[in-house]
Amino acid sequence: MSELAARAVGSLRGVGPRAATRLAKLGIHTVEDLLFHLPFRYEDRTRIAPIGRLRPEQHVVVEGEIMAADILFGKRRSLLCKVSDGTGMISLRFFHFSAAQKNNLERGRRIRVYGEVRVGGTGLEFFHPEYELADDDTLPALHKSLTPVYPTTEGVQQRSLRTLMQQALALLNQHPPRDLLPEALLARNGLPTLREALLKLHAPNVDDPVDMLLSGGHPAVQRLVMEEMVAHQLGMLSKRAGQKAHGAPVLEGERLFATLCDGLPFSLTGAQQRVIHEIAADLALPSPMLRLVQGDVGAGKTLVAAAAALMAIESGYQVALMAPTELLAEQHLASFRRWLAPLGIEVLWLSGSLGQKARRETLEKLADGSVGMVVGTHALFQEAVQFHRLGLTIIDEQHRFGVHQRLALREKGRQDNQVPHQLVLTATPIPRTLAMSLYGDLDTSVIDELPPGREPIETLALPAASRRADVIQRVHAAAAKGTQAYWVCTLIEESDTLQAQAAEATWEDLKTALPDLTIELVHGRMKPKDKAAAMARFASGEAQLLVATTVIEVGVDVPNATLMVMENAERLGLSQLHQLRGRVGRGSGKSYCVLLYQTPLSQTARRRLAVMRETGDGFRIAEEDLRLRGPGEWLGTRQTGELAFRIADLMRDEALMVPARDMAERLLADHPANAEALLRRWLKGAEGYADV
Known part of the structure; x- marks a missing residue:
């Protein structure tokens, strides 16, 4: 284990038991964890901006002389401090302040301020900015690199994190971590050493491409991403090896x-x-x-x-x-x-x-x-x-x-x-x-092949408000031809907070609108025997229409069903829409899917409905769904823990997945000690992988 991984974060100056507990909420237990806690943006505190040239929404550093500091009483009590640098005047406004703070903001004292320029009651103002006061008219030296802004949690301030990170970077220079990826791989891909990558990410120069650092395209980020993805693949391969180490019965028979x-x-x-x-x-x-x-x-x-x-x-x-x-x-x-x-x-x-x-x-x-x-x-x-x-x-x-x-x-x-x-x-x-x-x-x-005779499902997207009656008539026409239909709703009961037709209310409405049809209802809160009975009546053809919630998303197979109607289709993900559409088109006849939506549509919902109309290819739909929703939402909460990457992003870094898999296999074969060290570095509790 490396020095950085072995050293608890509590060994750093300023980290007592309470601070260690708070840092643990961020996943920071060791100095190495701290170094892998990356900034999500950077601030430029390397240069002074003239007050006279400031514009709203700029994040800037200004220096000047305090002209006044007064407590104002209005709707909210505030402390207003006026600062001038000779080119102009700006106010600092504090709604939360102490008497000591007001006393320190003495007239004539020099001050350096960092914050976002906003329009306030006196013109341009800083609201609760960070500031430093001069001692003997001398301010600390300006920052030489960009200032990182880190994800925080309650009780952990940016200034404290930066102070701890400076200590961690000093230890990084004293005890550079071992590079566990082969040098040839790093050189071939133009990737820096782990030490160089961490230094660049925590203290980039003013002329470094910040957009590339934040978007993941910079070699420093790619260096960490590659290592983490290799570690993840090593975990999978180790899990597989552990399972394959068992015996299994030989099963043969045709x-x-x-x-x-x-x-x-x-x-x-x-x-x-x-x-x-x-x-x-x-x-x-x-x-x-x-x-x-x-x-x-x-x-x-x-x-x-x-x-x-x-x-x-x-x-x-x-x-x-x-x-x-x-x-x-x-x-x-x-x-x-x-x-x-x-x-x-x-x-x-x-x-x-x-x-x-x-x-x-x-x-x-x-x-x-x-x-x-x-x-x-x-x-x-x-x-x-x-x-x-x-x-x-x-x-x-x-x-x-x-x-x-x-x-x-x-x-x-x-x-x-x-x-x-x-x-x-x-x-x-x-x-x-x-x-x-x-x-x-x-x-x-x-x-990757459907049974012969299956026709593509024709998909339409219609506004519910103006076309609902037409769709009901379409259901009636389908029943008259001897085929069946599904009508899927996204809720079981009415809700004031969601614009969705509840299955029970829809069932009652459709029974009134289509009195000559037998209509069944299925939802997740029904007793299993009642649900099974309703499904059986629909499957046998006794019922022409099945009103259901998304419980029928998978598993239901009624070849005579040729029409699928989905209420509030804009509320469902692409993969779920595709699964529901797959309940029809299972026989030899032509099938249709009608997506009823509520207006106005968001841009994402509009894209989903367009994709459903364009293709029936489930893999293309899944890729598009992943792009629209991201892996966490695509998988749901139960699975996101399995993909808890600290730095890598599955969508952004997709191109590195295959090389990472190849590298993991080579490491296991040629450098097993490096593979074990990578697992320890990136996957907490990885020692249990081989046992699952």
Whole structure:
């Protein structure tokens, strides 16, 4: 461990227990942490500006003589100090001040002020500026470099942070950190040493390109970004190596899946066949499969999962499929029972809503091995659940669980040094940058081909206020042709704060407007049995229209549904809009999607709706969504901790991700000691990576 990483921030002058606690809120525990706490902007305090030439909104340094300091009484009491430099006069205004402060601002005393020029009651003013007073008519020397402005927290002031940073920079010069990236890489990319990069970022010269420092384009920033991304990829590779170090059952067998395919009314696509071969090759090895299968809506991922499940069952092992919601899990249950029942294979159900008797029977069958497969929700990895011989875990929509939760299910199948194979499915196309960051420990397969006969979905965006009645008539026309429709709302109940049509109110309105149609309602607060019954009536064709919240985003498969209407489409992200649109277009007929929006539209909402009209390519939509929302919002709060980069930015630094992955692999192979040191430097608690 380096001197800077070993030295606690509490060893610096001015940092007592209380200050150390406050700094910890910023993630600063060591001197090295402090040095990696970078400025978010810079101020130029290297030159004096004439007061007579000041303009509003400038951030400047002025020097002059105090002409007066008086307390004014108006709506708010304030201290007003007038300063002149011979070219003009400006006022300093303080609403919070002490008697000692007023007394120090003596007439005739020289003062240096830094702040933002604003228009105030006396003309141009500084409000609560920073200032220094002369002793014996002498002011300290001007700054020689730009002044950094750091992210702070309650109780940590800029001036204190800068003072601490000066101490940290002195230690940096005394104990330069070891460069853990190969010199050849740094030279080839024109990157400075770590010491040079940190010095540049904390104390740039006046003529340095500040815009490049702040935008991430400067070599000093790129040096840190590259190192952090390499460390992140090392963490993923270490996690993968730790998982691969376990044994796994060898699963082989093609008979059951071939029998299933013989009974299907369609043929597998080339992409499905390719991915199944990749999975079969993994399962035939005595080390655990770690594979992510991506496929756009309707690409046939569930059938690929069935192929894997049947290989495991044919080899005498059990399979567990976990989905994030009961609705999605129920859809999988229906599909697997439909496919596996003719093969004489029972599929069990396990969720939090299961009754005690049924739950007890399910747990007994899983424990004694009399049943080969179970489908469920988070309930699958609860303590009471025990498997006889769990050989394969299938996780659907992994990004809704959090990266590590699939590992809890894996532990259910651990026997000695053997663990189950893992198959992760997602119908949410994941941009490559995020896939490398979130799923860098997994091999990736992409089902990039839709079943033959699928027509593109025609998408329209219409203002709700003027076109709602037309859309209702369109639903009626679809029903008259014998097809079905969805009407999706973003809220369950009315809200005064959001302009959204609630599902319950919409359901009542549509029943009044379309009295000759059977209309069902589904939302997340319904009892599971009521929800399942409503879905079943819609799937069987008894109902022509299903009013629902976004609970139907994934998993619902009704080929006869050809029309999707989305209320308040401007409120949803692109990926969610795409997932919902994917509920139609699953049969051979032409399908339509109508995006009803409220005006006025923001620029971002306008762009989203335009993208939906332009393309049905899920990967292009996901990339655009990531650009519009950023990785944190795209993933949701559950996953953002997995991408808690301190300096790197996934969108800004996307081009460095692949080189960082290559560099991480080379470091592990050729310089394992450097790899370990990088993990310690950037990923707190990284020593646990290999165990997950």
